[in-house]
Amino acid sequence: MGLRKSRGESAAQADRRQSSRDLTSLIDDLQNEAADVRRWAARDLSNNLEARRALLDRIDVEHEPMVLEALFSAIEDMCDEEVAGEVLIKLKSEDAQVRNGAIELLQNKPVLFASHVNELLNDEDSDVRIFAVDVIGAIRHPDAALWLHDVVLNDKNINVVGTAIDKLSEIGNSETLDVLEKVSARFSNEAYIQFAIQCVRHAVAGDEI
Amino acid sequence: MKTIMIVDDANTVRTYHRMIVASAQRQVEEAENGVEALEKAMGKQIDLFMVDVNMPKMDGYRLCQEIRRDDALNQVPIIMISTESQAGDATKAFDCGANFYMTKPVDGTTLNDMVSLMLGEE
Numbered sequence: 001m002g003l004r005k006s007r008g009e010s011a012a013q014a015d016r017r018q019s020s021r022d023l024t025s026l027i028d029d030l031q032n033e034a035a036d037v038r039r040w041a042a043r044d045l046s047n048n049l050e051a052r053r054a055l056l057d058r059i060d061v062e063h064e065p066m067v068l069e070a071l072f073s074a075i076e077d078m079c080d081e082e083v084a085g086e087v088l089i090k091l092k093s094e095d096a097q098v099r100n101g102a103i104e105l106l107q108n109k110p111v112l113f114a115s116h117v118n119e120l121l122n123d124e125d126s127d128v129r130i131f132a133v134d135v136i137g138a139i140r141h142p143d144a145a146l147w148l149h150d151v152v153l154n155d156k157n158i159n160v161v162g163t164a165i166d167k168l169s170e171i172g173n174s175e176t177l178d179v180l181e182k183v184s185a186r187f188s189n190e191a192y193i194q195f196a197i198q199c200v201r202h203a204v205a206g207d208e209i
Numbered sequence: 210m211k212t213i214m215i216v217d218d219a220n221t222v223r224t225y226h227r228m229i230v231a232s233a234q235r236q237v238e239e240a241e242n243g244v245e246a247l248e249k250a251m252g253k254q255i256d257l258f259m260v261d262v263n264m265p266k267m268d269g270y271r272l273c274q275e276i277r278r279d280d281a282l283n284q285v286p287i288i289m290i291s292t293e294s295q296a297g298d299a300t301k302a303f304d305c306g307a308n309f310y311m312t313k314p315v316d317g318t319t320l321n322d323m324v325s326l327m328l329g330e331e
Contacts, residue, residue, distance in 0.1 A: 159292040163219060
């Protein structure tokens with residue numbers, strides 16, 4: 001079965017053809033009231049270093065999910081230390097779509113993420129620490145289990161620790177069970193932590209809960 | 210038989226909440242995010258949603274809004290369960306259509322009592 005182009009997509013392509021594709025016009029298009037135009041502009045500004053500032057600024061005010069996705073995609077391949085610093089700030093956004101975009105970008109940049117992991121895991125905002133743990137769980141970094149062990153042994157927030165234990169059920173190593181013995185003692189009166197630790201033990205043993 | 214949909218991206222949390230609320234009179238469906246929850250709810254009788262806030266693809270606030278816009282689901286009660294504990298979070302949850310707001314980790318008895326109330330159990 002063939003794929004039919006939607007009317008919206010056709011209209012967007014028509015808009016795209018009508019609009020000039022030089023840098024200034026494309027940056028102007030990021031403010032266009034039509035979401036499709038903004039999305040095409042973001043796509044056409046991908047990897048354009050001169051558009052970096054405009055793309056990052058647009059993320060802060062954009063609410064259309066498909067445009068946000070295009071904006072994060074556009075900055076991904078030019079994500080150096082400077083851009084990474086801005087992406088880390090976006091983890092604190094009030095907009096969950098922006099936070100998710102930042103998390104997904106960091107998941108695709110494990111080396112860059114690794115250079116900021118201590119900063120994120122020591123952030124005063126427990127939600128940022130949870131997002132960092134989520135990213136650690138998603139990337140295949142050789143130090144991932146080590147970072148999570150550090151979190152479960154030292155973080156004081158039960159939800160951060162709970163999230164880290166959840167991730168350890170997937171990426172834990174031979175030291176994880178010993179580490180969790182200590183965590184169990186740290187949170188001996190917390191039913192959820194005890195349950196989460198049991199889940200890891202079952203996962204290691206190959207049992208089903 | 211009542212059906213509860215638990216929506217959370219953490220497998221351990223879903224399993225924990227399932228353990229607390231499942232009973233002979235309640236069956237539980239699970240979804241990892243808002244998009245999956247809406248897909249699984251399509252054409253099914255859902256009696257209660259338990260929704261996390263921070264999830265990939267579609268977060269809990271947006272899921273609440275989508276449920277309230279859906280003709281088939283807009284009367285289904287929603288308990289929002291979040292790790293966030295800032296003052297404005299509960300208000301935001303209620304603005305999006307949640308009926309009740311709890312912070313993680315939940316107290317099992319409190320959650321069970323709230324589920325009973327929302328399901329209209331004796």
